[in-house]
Amino acid sequence: MPKMLLIDQEKCSGCRSCELACAVAKEGVANPSRGRITAIRWEGEGVMFPMVCQQCHDAPCVAGCPVKALYWDEKLGRVYLDYDVCIGCKFCVAICPFGAVGVDAGARKVYKCDLCDGDPACVKVCDYKAVQFVDVSTANMMKKREAAERVSELIRRYA
C-alpha cells in the first residue's frame, strides 16, 4: 500500500533538519538549501511551514512536461521524474504552484521529492513529527488528497 508524507504545519519548529537530511540523502552534501523539502519561515508572523512536492494526482508538472518525463507512479503514490527522459527544459520548475521542483545549477538538472523510493529521510529526523510518512488506506488517501486539493484551491484563490 502506498504511503504519503503528512505535514502538520502546527508542529514545525522551523529547524531545517528535514532540509539537511534530504540534501544529505539525495545530494550527499550537508547544505539545507539543496534539499527537496523546504521549511518556509516567516519570522514576523511566527509561521513555519514545510513545503514539499504534494505528489498531485492530476499534476500541473505532468501535464506540462513536453517529453513525458514526469508521470504518476501508482505503486509508490508519487509523481516520478525519469531522468533518462528529461531534457532539462525546467518548465516543471515554473509551472508547479508549490515551487516544489528545484534546479541544481551545478549539475544542470531539475529535482523533486521522490519519497526516497518509499523511505523518506526527512521523516526520520523530524523530532516534532511535523513531517510523517503514514500508511493510508485507499479511502483515507482519497480524503488526504481531497484536503491537498482544498489547500491548492485556497492557494489558487489567496496566494
Add this chain to the structure above:
Amino acid sequence: MHIVIIGSGIAGDSAATTIRKLSSESRITIVSKDDEPLYSPCALPYYLAGHIGREKVYLKGLEDYSAEGIDVLFGTRVTALDTQDKVVLLDSGTLTYDKLVIATGSKPLQLPIEGIDQEGVFVLKSAKDADRILGCKGKAVAVIGAGPIGVEVSIALRRIGYRVFLIELCDWILPRLFDQRPALFLARYLAQRGIEVFTGERLLTVHGNGSVTGITTDKRDLECDLVFLSLGMVPEAQLAEDAGLVLGPLRGVDVDQAMATSEPDVYACGDCVETRDMITGQRVLSLLWPSARQQGEIVGHNCLGHNRLYPGSISMLGLNIFRLHAVSFGLTAAGISNEHQVEVVEERLDTGYYRLIAADGFLVGLQAVGMTRGIGQFLAAMRGRVKLGEMRKNLRSPLASQPLWRYILSPESVTVCAP
C-alpha cells in the same frame, strides 16, 4: 467500437492512450502520414544544439503501440473522409469507424518570398528536419522570425558554431510572449552571446543559384549559407475542410467544448483546432504541447461517452536562453485591447525580473526571467480568475508559500506603469 485517430502527434497519442486506459475492448487505429512513432517537437532544439541524443526526441518505440494494443498505420496517407458512411479513405484501402479523431497537427507557415525554394532553406517540425540542418555544415544562418522556435533554433545553431542573424518583423523579439522591456533585455542577452538581432525588419529576398548565399531585408544585405524560417505555425486542416467540416476564422477546425466537430462522431484535438482563450474567451490557435495533450485526453473520454469539457487554452511557454530561464504565462500587456484597464507590476530582484499584468483588476499575465521556481502560483491564480488586489490582501495567508512572491506583491514594491 472502432476508434480511428488521424495523426500520431501528442494530441492523437494522448487520445489513444486515454481510450485504452478507460476501455480494454475498443479497437484503436492510429493513421499517420509520418513513418515514425511519437516524438516531441519541443525537444528538437535540444537535439540540434547537441544537448540530447536523437533517441531522446522520441517518446515511444514502434513496439510500444502493440504493447498498448493500438493498431498503427504509419506512412499511410488519408485521402478523404466520408462522414456520412463513417469511412476513412486511405491511399492503401479504407477504414470504417464508430468514432473519428482528427489530430492532424500544424505545419510551418509559408510566405511567398522570392528565392525561398532553394537548397539551404529550412523549417523545424520533425527530427528529419533537424537532421537536414545538421547535415548542412554551414557557417552563417539567417533565422527569420523571432518567435519561440526562431529564438531556440538561433541559440542551438549559435552553440554549434554558426554565425546567427535573427530577424524579426515586429519591434521586439518574442512579441506574443513578452512585452517590450523584458524582450529588450532578452535580446541584449542574446546579443551578448553572439546572436545578431535585427527587429522591425522585413525579409525581402533570399539570394542564391539553387543554394542560399545570402538575404536582403528592407534595411540590409546579409551573407549566409542557411535560412531558417520560423514565421509561425498554421493548422493542418485541409483534410477536415475537404470533408465538409466547419473551420473557424483562424483556419483551424471548429470544435465545441467537448472537442466535437460540426459532424457527428467526429472529434478534433491538438494544433489543428481552434479553441477559446481561457482568459479572454476569444478564439485562439493554442499550438502548445500541454494544450494538445489535454485536448487529446478530453477527446478520449468523450469518444467513450464520458462527458468532459475543455476549459479553454492558456498561453504558457518556457525558454532556455543560454541557461537563463524565461517564462511567459497568459497575456502580454501589449496584447490586451484598449477597452480594458491594464495594470503592470514590475520587479527586478536579485533572482530575476518579474512582471505581472492585470486587466480590469484580474491577473491575466506573468513574465519572468531568471529564477522561476514558484511562479506556477500565478498561473493557478489566472486560471482561478483572481484579482490582483485580492492576492495582495491575502498575503498574510500562510498559504502564500514563497517569500519572494510576497515581496513582489507587497504594496510598497508595486510599481504601476504603462504597458
